[in-house]
Amino acid sequence: xxxxxxxxxxxxxFTFEAAARAGSFSxxxxxxxxxxxxxxxxxxxxxxxxxxxxxxxxxxGLKLTPEGExxxxxxxxxxxxxxxxxxxxxxxxxxxxxxMLSLSTAFAAHWLIPQMEDFxxxxxxxxxxxxLTGGEAIGPISPxxxxxxxxxNVSSGxxxxxxxxxxxIALASPEYVRRNGLLDATSLKASHLLVTLAxxxxxxxxxxxxTNQSLSTPLPEMRVPDYSVVIQTxxxxxxxxxxxxxxCGYLLRExxxxxxxxxxxxxxxxxxLAYPANSRSRRAEEVGDWIAERTRVLLADIEGLTGQAD
Numbered sequence: 001x002x003x004x005x006x007x008x009x010x011x012x013x014f015t016f017e018a019a020a021r022a023g024s025f026s027x028x029x030x031x032x033x034x035x036x037x038x039x040x041x042x043x044x045x046x047x048x049x050x051x052x053x054x055x056x057x058x059x060x061g062l063k064l065t066p067e068g069e070x071x072x073x074x075x076x077x078x079x080x081x082x083x084x085x086x087x088x089x090x091x092x093x094x095x096x097x098x099x100m101l102s103l104s105t106a107f108a109a110h111w112l113i114p115q116m117e118d119f120x121x122x123x124x125x126x127x128x129x130x131x132l133t134g135g136e137a138i139g140p141i142s143p144x145x146x147x148x149x150x151x152x153n154v155s156s157g158x159x160x161x162x163x164x165x166x167x168x169i170a171l172a173s174p175e176y177v178r179r180n181g182l183l184d185a186t187s188l189k190a191s192h193l194l195v196t197l198a199x200x201x202x203x204x205x206x207x208x209x210x211t212n213q214s215l216s217t218p219l220p221e222m223r224v225p226d227y228s229v230v231i232q233t234x235x236x237x238x239x240x241x242x243x244x245x246x247x248c249g250y251l252l253r254e255x256x257x258x259x260x261x262x263x264x265x266x267x268x269x270x271x272x273l274a275y276p277a278n279s280r281s282r283r284a285e286e287v288g289d290w291i292a293e294r295t296r297v298l299l300a301d302i303e304g305l306t307g308q309a310d
Contacts, residue, residue: 017075020072104228111247115294141274169243194220195233196223273292
């Protein structure tokens, strides 16, 4: 293979990818279980072998050169393709009565798990495997059988069916609301905290602006990288979260969380059940139908309870 002659070693690509991703020879060394000097020496040998500088080295750390950026993009795509192929091959060995779900941790922990008894009633012998992400689930569904994606995050080639609107309600625990009142109410005794993702797609400012609501005074925010923690903070009575009904619907319907503001936001986007284009897993389709039906019932119940069908 011609590529083999263009590399000092196959390990050089793994070392380069780790250093480029981490932006640090030391971090790459820890990941690869080698020393920082070993990483530096490997990269220097790689650069000498291809007669091209891949990194700028300075007091502020590493930065890819334009040539390094070209190589990094190519390596990322190649590694992803190989990883996906291996996942697809190994996925074929899963038992027929098993479904792998690609979900956010919030949807798994606060929507699916609380309804697991009902799920088991419908699928008593089904094994569930999970691929979870702390924020919004993105990327291709494969090697999973079924995933939940916002319509803007559905990958090209995956099959997707809308099953729920993107509907956002400011949510808190009942005890929190009793103690502090609604978020837009004026109270000298109130001690509000706004909880959100570290890099939210829809911020508190945008939510308030799009729903024509305002706060009597600026409030502190707590930002965390996992949306499941955002919901858990509200459950613990420590703050108000922007609650996506797709993840919080069960908690809202059961009164475990309650609205903390009068108006909610429907963005016009839809959450979808997505399947790999080349998959026709009967069990995955059945699980998708179950999620869609449970969501339909929850949405109807929530609209009846809150009157927030806007």
